[in-house]
Amino acid sequence: MKTNVKENAFINWLKKPDGTTLLFVIAVILLNLVSAHAYKRWDITSPRSYSLSKASREVVKTVEKPLSVQVFFAKNLQAPYSSVYQYVQDILGEYKNASNSNFSYVFYDMDKKENQNLARNYGLNQIQIREVKNNEVGFKNVYMGLVVTYADQIEVLDGITSSDGLEYKITTTMSNIIASTNDLSSLNGAVTLTLYKSENLSGLNIQGYDKLSSDVENAVASLNKKYRGRIEFSEVNPPSEDVSSLHEKYGVPVVPLKDNSNGSTMNGTLALVLESGSSYRTLPFTIGQSIDLFRGQIIYVLQGADSLEEDLDASIQSLASNVTVIAYITGHGELASGDSENGAGTFSELLQERYTLKNVNLKEEDIPLGVETVIINGPKEEFTDEELYKLDQFVLKGGSLMLLADPFNMVQTQYYPQYIPVQTGLEKLLGKWGITLNHEYIMDEECAVSYDNRTGRQNKSYYIPLVQKYTLNQKNPVSKNLGYVGFIIPGSVDASEAQKISGEKVSVLASSSEKSWAMKDNIMLNPQMITPPEDKKSEHSLDIAVLVEGNFESAFDSKPVTDSSDEENKTTEFGESHLSHSVSSGKVMVIATSYITGPDAAQQFFQNTLMFLENAVDYMNGASDLCTMRTKGLSVNTLKTTTGGFVNFVKYFNEIGLALLVAVAGLIVLLVRKNRREKIRLFYNPNDEREVRK
Numbered sequence: 053m054k055t056n057v058k059e060n061a062f063i064n065w066l067k068k069p070d071g072t073t074l075l076f077v078i079a080v081i082l083l084n085l086v087s088a089h090a091y092k093r094w095d096i097t098s099p100r101s102y103s104l105s106k107a108s109r110e111v112v113k114t115v116e117k118p119l120s121v122q123v124f125f126a127k128n129l130q131a132p133y134s135s136v137y138q139y140v141q142d143i144l145g146e147y148k149n150a151s152n153s154n155f156s157y158v159f160y161d162m163d164k165k166e167n168q169n170l171a172r173n174y175g176l177n178q179i180q181i182r183e184v185k186n187n188e189v190g191f192k193n194v195y196m197g198l199v200v201t202y203a204d205q206i207e208v209l210d211g212i213t214s215s216d217g218l219e220y221k222i223t224t225t226m227s228n229i230i231a232s233t234n235d236l237s238s239l240n241g242a243v244t245l246t247l248y249k250s251e252n253l254s255g256l257n258i259q260g261y262d263k264l265s266s267d268v269e270n271a272v273a274s275l276n277k278k279y280r281g282r283i284e285f286s287e288v289n290p291p292s293e294d295v296s297s298l299h300e301k302y303g304v305p306v307v308p309l310k311d312n313s314n315g316s317t318m319n320g321t322l323a324l325v326l327e328s329g330s331s332y333r334t335l336p337f338t339i340g341q342s343i344d345l346f347r348g349q350i351i352y353v354l355q356g357a358d359s360l361e362e363d364l365d366a367s368i369q370s371l372a373s374n375v376t377v378i379a380y381i382t383g384h385g386e387l388a389s390g391d392s393e394n395g396a397g398t399f400s401e402l403l404q405e406r407y408t409l410k411n412v413n414l415k416e417e418d419i420p421l422g423v424e425t426v427i428i429n430g431p432k433e434e435f436t437d438e439e440l441y442k443l444d445q446f447v448l449k450g451g452s453l454m455l456l457a458d459p460f461n462m463v464q465t466q467y468y469p470q471y472i473p474v475q476t477g478l479e480k481l482l483g484k485w486g487i488t489l490n491h492e493y494i495m496d497e498e499c500a501v502s503y504d505n506r507t508g509r510q511n512k513s514y515y516i517p518l519v520q521k522y523t524l525n526q527k528n529p530v531s532k533n534l535g536y537v538g539f540i541i542p543g544s545v546d547a548s549e550a551q552k553i554s555g556e557k558v559s560v561l562a563s564s565s566e567k568s569w570a571m572k573d574n575i576m577l578n579p580q581m582i583t584p585p586e587d588k589k590s591e592h593s594l595d596i597a598v599l600v601e602g603n604f605e606s607a608f609d610s611k612p613v614t615d616s617s618d619e620e621n622k623t624t625e626f627g628e629s630h631l632s633h634s635v636s637s638g639k640v641m642v643i644a645t646s647y648i649t650g651p652d653a654a655q656q657f658f659q660n661t662l663m664f665l666e667n668a669v670d671y672m673n674g675a676s677d678l679c680t681m682r683t684k685g686l687s688v689n690t691l692k693t694t695t696g697g698f699v700n701f702v703k704y705f706n707e708i709g710l711a712l713l714v715a716v717a718g719l720i721v722l723l724v725r726k727n728r729r730e731k732i733r734l735f736y737n738p739n740d741e742r743e744v745r746k
Contacts, residue, residue: 104146105684107677108223112151115230119202121147121157121222124171125212126194130183132214133196139215140198143222162195174199176210198222205229220681224406243279243368244327245272247287248298250320252309260354261322264337268324271361275368283368295319302334303449303635326367331674333367333422334449367422376673379423380409384476385432385461387646396429399649402662403669414439425452425672428478430646432461435477437612444481444607450636452672455482456646459491459543460575471575484607485600486550486558487642493575494542494594494644496568497584500657514582515541523563523593529679530599530667531561537664538657540647541577544570544594547642555603555634561641562597562664570594597643599671603634639672 144157160167178193197210207225272285304323324335388395389409460471473491496517524531551558667679
């Protein structure tokens, strides 16, 4: 009975105001505790500017050792730097929520001397910023940097004065520092290595064939010491009927053999296939062929076993590494990747954080193993059939080909430049895949504008079209979120035939405006001598950059026959390896200008253009998440015109128009309320004597 009395008394007390207040306080505390560990955010911005990208989540979710981000950032900064500090707090919180227990971050109080000394020891520098205090403009030196530590590696991000692209910088820094410590950090699960070795090839008496299995096992055993046993090796003797499907899937060579028992033809193969997830590398073996002068017969010798470990290691690195090797084709007048004054040095420096450009002369060597992307930048001379065949088969094996091509070769003579149409032989490949490079320059009324300081006149550079957001592909990560892209002296590319080919997907990345026209004859690139056509019906949009993805058909019926001066001792790829169509989905991107990779693109005006190029290379290498990450926060609703009365109208409307609209809206609301009060009075008391009438 006493218990019931106590319960009744407690319940009665809760019914009083004091009890209700206590319950409310307890409920608020519990709600805050729950929400601190379980909450949901919605990012309603179009480019998902405040959400962590998939690539960033994968990096911090799979980190194998403690990774720490140390923030040396001054507090209580004035705008716009205060928003940067808040963004750093928010984005690191997002990393933490998506990470495993190995990720952590810490903010240091930069008012303390010991923390300032620590920042200097890491190599961070103070930045001078302007601030307004007590109606006076002054300057202040502050720290605004991050330090990423992983194992014994340290990377510094200094001078963070803007949140634009900050997630990209943090994620790529973490990826690079992890990759330098753990070569397989970016791979999910084990790496499988399969030796497809047909027993029916033993009858060919290939020297080295019998000990190939043990050679591969020894190489794997040695590499597993480096990669902590993550390479799983197996050997498969594929049935004759399965060799064709392996050829279709991996591009392994097919060796037709005659069955002496019944006279039928059977297939064999000999190749190594390295796989991780959906990615793979195929290592076909090389056979040396010579003639035994004493016996008068051909001798086959298996070559490359002595470098097997190195080749496997290079292929594994290409699967796992965040610093990818790109084959940069040379030998046809292309822009030199290391020349910043006259070549593509700007382009090369742009990519050096994540990629290494390896110069490859196809006349002398094949495309290296592990390369996913080939770049041909500004070719001017003919490719041989042998070179074209290497590119053809590379794409059919799932490779990515990025071509930046000019319609004309500009040759400077004594008096004026000559424009010679460029013929490289690449037209054979592109034509087979439904792509045509036209010999014409695109002129556009929506273009770069310069101002003459003496006269104040506007000079339009019609040969530098500014491709606005509405003619950039807003669905493809390469061009999505970019407000505009400037193209320097571009030609046009036509992929309409590719749209008719089954298995190929066409994406037009960038097109000129409807106020553009083509210049084919009597070319003159002097801005003062270029005038738009009087007949506006001749103006229309032209495509500048296109992307074709999917399954391609070979431009060759068979491998081209090349002359050899040493028929008695030659090296050939083992088996008939010609691919007539794709064994894996490939990519071909064509941009009708190479000038955007040259020194002119280093100007601040072309920063969006350089970002477009970075996105293009990332996309071709299968890193589309980085494209979106890089351009977060850059999406703006730009004007379709950049000059004229409409621009001035928008300018002044933004300055005073909005204020006037607010004032007008307030007056309208006041009148509506007054009218409503009058209606109510007339309805309920129309004869009110207190009303003052005139």
